[in-house]
Amino acid sequence: MKKDFFFLWVFIFFFGINSYSQKSNFLYERGNEICQKSNNKIFCKAIEFYNKKQYDSCYAYSNRALMIARTKKEKDFFNCIQGYSAFINKLYTKALLNISEISEDKSYNQIKLYLLGNIYLNSKKYDKSVLSFKEWIENDSVNNRSVRKTIYHNLGLCYIYKKDYAKANEYFNKELNLIQAIDTAALISAKMDLANVYYNQYLDDKAIPLFKEAYDLSKFYSDVRLKQNSARNMAVVEKNRKNYQKSIEYYMEYGNWKDSIWNRDKIWELTEKDKQLAVAQKQQEIVLQEEELKRQALVQKSLAVGASGLLIFLGFLGYFYRELKSKNKFITQQKEELNVANKTKDYLFSVVSHDLRSPINTIKRQHEKLKRQLKNKEYDAVSETTNNAIALTESTSHLLNNVLHWSLEQNNQLSFKAEEYPLKPLVEQAVYNFEEIAEAKNIALTTNLEATILVKADKESLKIVLRNLLDNALKYTGENGKIEVKTYKDSEEFSTIEIKDTGFGISEEKLAKIKELEDLSIDKINRSEGVGLGMLLCQTLIKKNNGKLLIDSELNVGTTIRILLPNASA
Known part of the structure; x- marks a missing residue:
């Protein structure tokens, strides 16, 4: 059985990063020092966003800060927080570039090693990840318990992927020894990790009791993701034991947690x-x-x-x-x-x-x-x-x-706050959420995104629009089709997100009705004519963002949708 390690690893990793930040006040103190000394608004904004964990805004402002930074202390600090923000947004190549720009200042050594280990683990470069984590352990003079526990966990994951189960077992046991009895989430994940080590070695007598313990513990814990994973593990175990009835019960429980009625x-x-x-x-x-x-x-x-x-x-x-x-x-x-x-x-x-x-x-x-x-x-x-x-x-x-x-939105309860931020990370995140669906339908989903575009819009409402449009593109594009997402600066006033597919297309009659949504109120909608809530919602939110939604389509050729958003002020 192969367990899906990625989901659990994401949960444990962010826990570890937060613990690391709480234990060490170095970056917090260094940031306040730079802000007070320089009194530069861009510097202070980047530091404020980092402290508030608003990493999209932190990434954008730290980029602007690096353009005007003069001293080594300023450049090291802003490279560090931009690298961390890039990592949080899964921009691993950019994160590595930022870390490489940090000088040999020993104050950053442990932070760099910790980030490098996690970046390489995400990038599936397990040997490099192991070297970084082990070097961190060798240099850990304060014996940071929470971070050390996370590093043991991630080392165990590296060795599982390398199929060195003895080493994986060693580090997961080290992690387990550091977990307190009240830390239920960590106990559940550690037991499942150890169980997977044994299970991959066909040591069922050791693995199955641990899977069962993790499953029983998850019943008394509120985290739905752990409930999902523990139920799924039990389903696979029972399936491999040819206990199909029990396996199906666990699969149904997993499905219930995944899509809760x-x-x-x-x-x-x-x-x-x-x-x-x-x-x-x-x-x-x-x-x-x-x-x-x-x-x-x-x-x-x-x-x-x-x-x-x-x-x-x-x-x-x-x-x-x-x-x-x-x-x-x-x-x-x-x-x-x-x-x-x-x-x-x-x-x-x-x-x-x-x-x-x-x-x-x-x-x-x-x-x-x-x-x-x-x-x-x-x-x-x-x-x-x-x-x-x-x-x-x-x-x-x-x-x-x-x-x-x-x-x-109709009751003015949908949070709306237009801010300046880079467009590329947001579009990348939206596309990433649909990659598995595209792969399952054998659809080529590609991107061509400019990295320098800054727009002024409400991020959450734009995410809703992108999810609806990408979902429609995948829904109406057949197997072996193509969907291309690209961004470009349309003019000094607007930048454009373009979603182009080779799907079934839209008839001229229906396309005309969809375009009427821009000035259509809900009391004039005739659902029998095929105008749905999704496109009405997209038109409403784009209009609220001071943008435009343009649609061109041809039957049996495909559809091109362009979202025009106002550029950020210089």
Whole structure:
């Protein structure tokens, strides 16, 4: 059995980096010293973003800081934090380049070794990773327990990949000796790592009890990722032992953790509650306004009766008439907003009921098929049926995410903050999340990204747009197709993200309806004409970012989508 080490390693690695930062205040103190001494806004911004763990912004500002840094102390520091930010964003080549630019200042020696070890491990250069980690251990004069534990863990991973199981066993045991009994997450992962060492050597008597201990511990721990991995390990163990019924139970538990129905129900529940709250607030405001109008009418009558002259009476009458007209106009506006809220709620319910009906029925049929296959002992077909059910569940989850994002945006609850940051890391991250899906469909997913582009936009809303557009491109591109993602500076005002596929394309009629979304309100949408929530959400968020969404398509040739975003100010 081959366990998926990458997922667990990511979890343990970030734990280790954070522990390292907490134990040593060197970078924090050095950064404050440079900021106070130079009083340079760019320097201080880069340091502030690093301290707040906002690594995208830290990467951009430290790059600007390096352009104006003059002293060796400044260059060493900003190379260090930019290298760390590049590593966090999985830009390993850039991280290595930054580390190589740091001088031989001994203050940075341990930090450099620690980062190098982890970069090489991520880059699958296991021999170099081992050398860096061992040199760190030799030079560790303070006996940093938490970092040493992480290094033992990563050395164990290196030796597993090198298939030196004796060494892997040695370092995982060293890690286990440093783990405290209350550190449940570390205990679970260490036991699974040791179990994999034994299992790869076919020492089942030692491996299986450890897998079982990790699985039992994970039941009492809240981390869903550990629950997923421990259930998956048990499923593979039982499958190899030919205990297929038990294996399927573990696989189903793994699937439940991976795509929790509770999460989908929670999204639906939150959407409904948000809409109900919005409607109730609007209704309450209307009642208050009506009461206010009644009060104003009474005051008007009292003033009219008490008026001593015709001119005074007419003056007060004119005044209150204008007030009444203003209030009526305000109430009309409130009623219109209430109607929009109701139509938005009805539309979201329509999306959920209409678009969920088919996949839910299909998932039901898949489960019935799975039950029938198990009953008939058609074990070879079980895996395919399970994968189909998982794919349908992921598609349904994508729909519910769009519903949630639209609901939050309509209620102004979707966090939105336009900032300046480099475009390349964000696009790389979005593409990376779809590489496995593209590979599974035999689709060539390539990128051509300029590294110098800085844009001003809200990062989280742009991620939502990219996920929707890449998902559509993969969905409507057949096997052996191509998808190219590139960025370029379109003009002094805008930069462009271009997503070009060789998929089925869009008819002229449907393309015209999609382009109408730019100025289309939700109360005018006709779902029967094929206009969905995903594209409406993309248009809304791009418009909110002061950008443009352009679509060109030809049937049976492909589709090209361009996102124009405002450039960052110089």
